[in-house]
Amino acid sequence: MDDDMEGGPYQERTRTFPNMRSKPYSPLIFRLLMRINSRVLLVLLLFGLGALFYIGASTSPIIVFVYSVCIISFLVSIYLTKWVLSKDEGPPEMVQISEAIRDGAEGFFRTQYGTISKMAILLGLVILSIYLFRSTTPQQESSGLGRSTSAYITVAAFLLGALCSGIAGYVGMWVSVRANVRVSSAARRSAREALQIAVRAGGFSALVVVGMAVIGIAVLYATFYVWLEVDSPGAMKVSDLPLLLVGYGFGASFVALFAQLGGGIYTKAADVGADLVGKVEQGIPEDDPRNPAVIADLVGDNVGDCAARGADLFESIAAEIISAMILGGTMAQRCKIEDPSGFILFPLVVHSFDLVISSVGIFSIRNTRDSGIIGAMEDPMKILQKGYSVTIVLAVLTFGLSTRWMLYTEQAPSAWLNFALCGLVGIMTAYIFVWITKYYTDYKHEPVRTLALSSSTGHGTNIIAGVSLGLESTALPVLVISISIISAYWLGQTSGLVDESGSPTGGLFGTAVATMGMLSTAAYVLTMDMFGPIADNAGGIVEMSQQPESVREITDVLDAVGNTTKATTKGFAIGSAALASFLLFSAYMDEVASFAHVAFNQVDIAIPEVFIGGLLGSMLIYLFSAWACAAVGRSAQEVVNEVRRQFIERPGIMDYKEKPDYGRCVSIVASASLREMIKPGALAIISPIIVGFLFRVLGYYTGHPLLGAKVVAAMLMFATVSGILMALFLNTAGGAWDNAKKYIETGALGGKGSDCHKAAVTGDTVGDPFKDTAGPSLHVLIKMLATITLVMAPVFLKLLEVHVRECFGVASKPARLHFSSANGFPVVTNSCSRQGLTSSLASQRLAIVLMGVSGAGKSTIGGMLAKVINARFLDADDYHPQSNKDKMKTGIPLSDEDRIPWLETLRDALRVSLVNGETVILGCSALQKQYREILRCADPNYVPGSFTCAVKFILLSVAADVLAARLEKRAAEGNHFMPSKLLQSQLDSLQIDESEGILKVDASLDPQETLKTVQALVDPSLSEQELLS
Structure with a gap:
């Protein structure tokens, strides 16, 4: 009997794949909603919307505009979902593979986010306890912000940010595990249809993620505005209100960090394990059904690239909006602008327009009437770039409109034009970053081809060339970031806005506007990013279901384009993270000055304690990266051992006589990734808190009450700089190694199975934890350090007020x-x-x-x-x-x-x-x-x-x-x-x-x-x- 790959009995019978869970998973909040009667749910929804718009109208017409755009974008995303789900899932073997991937992804999501939610609740209680026992200033007390009010506001914002970030991650994963099989099925008919399904599936996730980030902050802002009676006599000023939102950003960062760590460890442990044994040892193709780790690898694409990236970008947008609102409020107050709401709410308007223009870009990618696959296939990258170009053009127009609408002031009539140019600087920076990353990671360009050529002389030269390429790739992005910050700062300073003394004050807000410009197309960028793992999964399903070669050619092209879009969007992410971190650092300095009532404009690293804080910040980046990569290595070892065991104990796997135990590998990777994500994640959260507390106490006893805040500022500064450079190196080197391997797999330098290919696989294996675990996690880390310091800044200054009160005799010792x-x-x-x-x-x-x-x-x-x-x-x-x-x-x-x-x-x-x-x-x-x-x-x-x-x-x-x-x-x-x-x-x-x-x-x-x-x-x-x- 013929048992080979072309006609063996295992191939001929219907392929079945074990379910990882007995039934599909949906989050608790969705299960509760589904139990409510539809009419009751509709009434509750209408009542909630009515209350939402009433509070918004009581705050500002701008808030009503933001609500309206976000709700419309949610309706558009529902349309995209229905359109994607209306497509057929293909033959039964495709459906079975897809269900196995879906069950594995949803099972891991339930366990991972269950763990994260418990940690978030625990941290929320810690924050509540700290805030309840910290001192408050008389100004806070008089404005209604006592200890308990401040504590409850911060914790509520933190938990809401964490919840929204978790939902953003779930949405990304939910759509990807349902769209992958539909893209596979569409590839049997038309390349353009498959591309359109993948893009619209990614667009659904992107619109929901960005819309939730915007509406979540808008709801908090409006609620606090009405509740605290902001701007009424004796109450809080509206320019100080954004400081109450920092908990939201911290909650989003907290969930995004663990989602990125857990998902990154999962996807790369499965990928490395599958490649080392499957490709290198057994010589079987990628996504081959005989590989026991193949389902775990495909599951990892969803939990690592879709869910984690959704939470990552949600956190980026939230952090950028909050920091820009803080800086806008501070500048408006210094300039004595009569109505500062325009400068505070400007970021919400920009991202509302982002939802509109990105929707246009998504719908610009349409299917052609000719659904056949015969003839030359149009380059999918060109199609995506056309959509991006449409979005960029609209972004420039709407950004100029937003600045004229929101930032016009009679004190400086032409200031809005300067800020519009700041936005243009940000938009250009985003485009340049995408181009630079594409240059260093796309095998159409020289760097990756040179890296592939180095594989011809062995594994060692491939590693050396990859490391050097990654190090070199940090230069251009840093220069671009530097020029962007200086240009935006200068445009802001020359806007004509001045404080009471006549000094220009628009510089920092100019950099904030540039950051908003860079993220003004965030929804379309996230769409391209989500496209990558969906296309990758589709290729895996086609390979496992052994579809005709013509179908595999289409999914291979889509997969290659997806790898490029993932790499370029990571470059975009680190660029936006760099600018956002600069804003967050400035916001931290402003918050310390606000609470301490002392000018806090510089960090003097000539002070030994402050310099030590900087060293600790840089060390944190390297230690975190090391632990993240080591976590992938340890988890991959378990996968390798399991795959080897199955090949040894089940020799019929290679001849299609026995089925691999896919579920066992999924279980191993899931448990290992959840276990390994705790250590680096805890390091990132605890480090700034411990450093701030230790030096705060030291400063109290040495007569320097601001020492804790200064040391944390240095830690934040050095960690941001080191984190940007490290993330650039890790992302670019990993992406270059991956595409060098894919370049060889196209038939260059000996093609698949050659010694050159095996060396490239080694480089790709080294680069996997770089580009998909440590690198993306650093994006989140540097922003989370800033948001956690924003939340804890009053705590670092807790002893300051006590100290000053004693100094001023308010609580002096009567015996003395x-x-x-x-x-x-x-x-x-x-x-x-x-x-x-x-x-x-x-x-x-x-x-x-x-x-x-x-x-x-x-x-x-x-x-x-x-x-x-x-x-x-x-x-x-x-x-x-x-x-x-x-x-x-x-x-x-x-x-x-x-x-x-x-x-x-x-x-x-x-x-x-x-x-x-x-x-x-x-x-x-x-x-x-x-x-x-x-x-x-x-x-x-x-x-x-x-x-x-x-x-x-x-x-x-x-x-x-x-x-x-x-x-x-x-x-x-x-x-x-x-x-x-x-x-x-x-x-x-x-x-x-x-x-x-x-x-x-x-x-x-x-x-x-x-x-x-x-x-x-x-x-x-x-x-x-x-x-x-």
């Missing part, structure tokens, strides 16, 4: 000192020595402002007092910009436009000294009450108008004739820029309100006598003898 009711200065109660005065002031961290007109002796007395009490002295004259000095030299009095920025600079300098645990003396005129109020705000807990804070004022009073004599003498010596003719204008400006409690000292006396008087006011308990000592 207290505030005098007479003048508000600390009084030593257990020591009258000068050392006691110094230690009391140091423990109080006061800011003493010696005020008065020019010539009163502020610098002289201030410098002397600082030496006596061991404090820091600041001379306000040193902080004047040159423009102010030039004005005064020419005898022109300063206006408020000149003074206020100068006073705000002084305020920030005082605040830094206070927070860093320093007692500080400031010599400053501070002639008017409004100016002194600015300086009092150096105390983070100061309530305007109360005049009770850590900033104390002493007026140095001098007779007018004495002042004139001093100024004339100083002018003659030429050591000051203030002319005597401005004295009268200063005396006229001097205003003292008795309710302020400002102390007055006669400074006409000898400086030593004046100093003694000031010391007595600072601490009236000092005796005459002690003052003279």
Whole structure:
């Protein structure tokens, strides 16, 4: 009896494949919905939509627009689903293979996401506990954001983000396991029809993923806006509202990281195991039904490439929207824009248009009337690129419309045009990134062909060439990212938007707009990405069901195009991740400054602890990558051992006399991937939290309350830079190795089975965990580090408020000192020595402002007092910009436009000294009450108008004739820029309100006598003898 591949009995009988599960799986939320009566469900749906639109209308008409577009996109996605599912599934053998893949994928999804959901709930409880016990500022309390409210908001946002990310992943997997067999069946009739089915299946997933990311954030924003009565008197400002959404981004990142890790380990462990034994040892083709790991490999395409990529892009969009909203709100507040909602909601509008234009791009790929497969087949890549070109053109038009609609302001009428150009920079960056990745990974170009040629001299030279190609491929993307960031920042800075001091403030928001431009075609890009695994699965089904060679040729072409689209979209993903991470880092800096009430504009790596944080961030990237690759290696070893065992114990497999046990390999890979994803995932989540806590405590005891936030900032910065470069290397090297193998399989350099091909298979095996596990996981990691630091930033600063309160005497120890009711200065109660005065002031961290007109002796007395009490002295004259000095030299009095920025600079300098645990003396005129109020705000807990804070004022009073004599003498010596003719204008400006409690000292006396008087006011308990000592 003939038992060979062409006519053996195993081939002739109907091929059956074991079910991995007894019944199809659907998530709990879908099962609950299906149990509800359809009429009741319809009523609930209409009620929910009504409530949604009511809340949206109470917030902004823009929110209503966003809701409408998202709901329409969901209806379009339903149409795409019905269209795809209406296609036939082909002969029974195809259906059986597809069901085996579907059951394996859904079974793994249930177990994986069950594990992830338990971890998410546990982490949500941890966040709740931390937020319930952290300190809050008086401003938060007054706006209704107490500990419990803040905790519940953050946890609710986190869980909603995690839920939506999980649904996004499930949607990607659900459609791919149903579309694969339909693409296989369509390939028997027409290449164009097969392409259209794969694209529309991917389009369904893409529209749902992007739509859920947008509507989820819009719902949270509108709900918080209405619930907290934002912008009402005493409530939160709308510009601060986006900070409450960071939990949503963290939840999305959390699920995406574990989905990418688990799915990546699954797909590559099965792929490596199948290739090493099947191709290399047994010499059988890819996706051959005799390979026991083939079903696990095909399942992996769905859980690793579809489900994980859906969660990945969902997280990217969510993180980019939230960070851009934070930066937009911050900029609008600094520029005093009357209605900041346009700048805050702009990202939601951009992605709403993304849904529209990507839908047009998807529908532009249509089937031809000629459904035959005879004749030359049109290049599927060209067809996809045509659709992408349509989407790009529409993106440019709609982006310009969005900027004019949302970002026009009378303060800077042409600013919207600059931001439109920022968006154009982002769109061009996306296109260039796709081209660069295609150049380095497509075998039509020189790099991959050179890599394939290196295989002719052995396995080692293939590995060396692949590593060098990956390293080289980091250069162009980094240059493009750098140029994009600088260009967008410059366009933003020159937009004409300025803050109160007249300084340009649009730079960071310009980079945010560029990031939105890059992601403005995200739905179509995700469609192309989903196309890849669907086409790959279709090819596997055709191979396993042993269809005619003409059908396999079509699926081979689609598979090759799918590999290219997957590689290019990974390049797009890392580029968008780089820009989004820059935004998230800036948002983290803004959030720390908002909570700490201290300027936080730079990270000084010259501080040893901060530099250590940077080193830890870079180390995290390398350690995470190592653990991810090692996880694939260990899981693949189990698959290899199992496949070898089956070939040994069932020798009839090779002759089609015995069936492989596919289910056993699926079970092994599933359990191994779930076990192995925990370690690297936990490393990514726990590391920034531990580092922040440790250095926060260290900073508390060393007198640097911001140390924890600074170290985490350095960790985030270095991890982002290292992660971008590592991801570029891993993705490109892995994709190049894969396509070098496929190039040889086309018949080049000896074709399949040659020594050159075996060397290329080795390179592909090495590259598998690079491009499909570690590399894509790094996309998520660098953004998750930023979102987790955004969520935990208040916790890193928990001790800061306690520390500052103790410094300002709000919670001081009564046994040591207290505030005098007479003048508000600390009084030593257990020591009258000068050392006691110094230690009391140091423990109080006061800011003493010696005020008065020019010539009163502020610098002289201030410098002397600082030496006596061991404090820091600041001379306000040193902080004047040159423009102010030039004005005064020419005898022109300063206006408020000149003074206020100068006073705000002084305020920030005082605040830094206070927070860093320093007692500080400031010599400053501070002639008017409004100016002194600015300086009092150096105390983070100061309530305007109360005049009770850590900033104390002493007026140095001098007779007018004495002042004139001093100024004339100083002018003659030429050591000051203030002319005597401005004295009268200063005396006229001097205003003292008795309710302020400002102390007055006669400074006409000898400086030593004046100093003694000031010391007595600072601490009236000092005796005459002690003052003279």
